[in-house]
Amino acid sequence: MDAVSADPIAERILAAIRAVPRGAVAGYGQIARRAGLPGRARLVARLLSGNDDPALPWHRILRSDGRIAFPAGSRGFREQVRRLRAEGVVVDKGRVRMPPATDGDLDAALWGPARD
DNA sequence: GCGGTGACTGACA
DNA sequence: CTGTCAGCCACCG
Numbered sequence: 158m159d160a161v162s163a164d165p166i167a168e169r170i171l172a173a174i175r176a177v178p179r180g181a182v183a184g185y186g187q188i189a190r191r192a193g194l195p196g197r198a199r200l201v202a203r204l205l206s207g208n209d210d211p212a213l214p215w216h217r218i219l220r221s222d223g224r225i226a227f228p229a230g231s232r233g234f235r236e237q238v239r240r241l242r243a244e245g246v247v248v249d250k251g252r253v254r255m256p257p258a259t260d261g262d263l264d265a266a267l268w269g270p271a272r273d
Numbered sequence: 274g275c276g277g278t279g280a281c282t283g284a285c286a
Numbered sequence: 287c288t289g290t291c292a293g294c295c296a297c298c299g
Contacts, residue, residue, distance in 0.1 A: 198281040226280035
């Protein structure tokens with residue numbers, strides 16, 4: 158039947174990543190959780206490493222600490238920081254401004270654009 | 274089946 | 287604040 162049959166898992170994860178609004182960022186674990194796959198943060202990372210979708214906002218995905226997942230100075234690192242800044246996201250020393258905590262009203266649990 | 278590796282996470286010193 | 291350790295899942299030789 159369909160020659161193009163992607164795994165529903167990957168589809169969910171990709172959908173969760175695409176669901177991140179511009180100027181906001183999310184963590185691997187959060188994306189995984191949003192995709193219905195708690196504890197599969199590594200799976201999300203693996204998907205991104207093998208992603209071939211240029212329209213995928215992979216640069217909005219960070220570690221749980223709000224840190225860039227790439228080693229500082231790496232190609233992907235600079236590229237990610239560059240894109241984030243281009244969206245108005247404040248990146249300092251390879252780290253994104255972390256909000257104190259959400260009151261819970263933010264169901265998406267996404268880190269909004271940090272404003273000074 | 275096993276050990277090593279990775280765009281991870283949380284806990285602890 | 288940084289660094290280390292163990293747990294975790296998926297892939298590879």
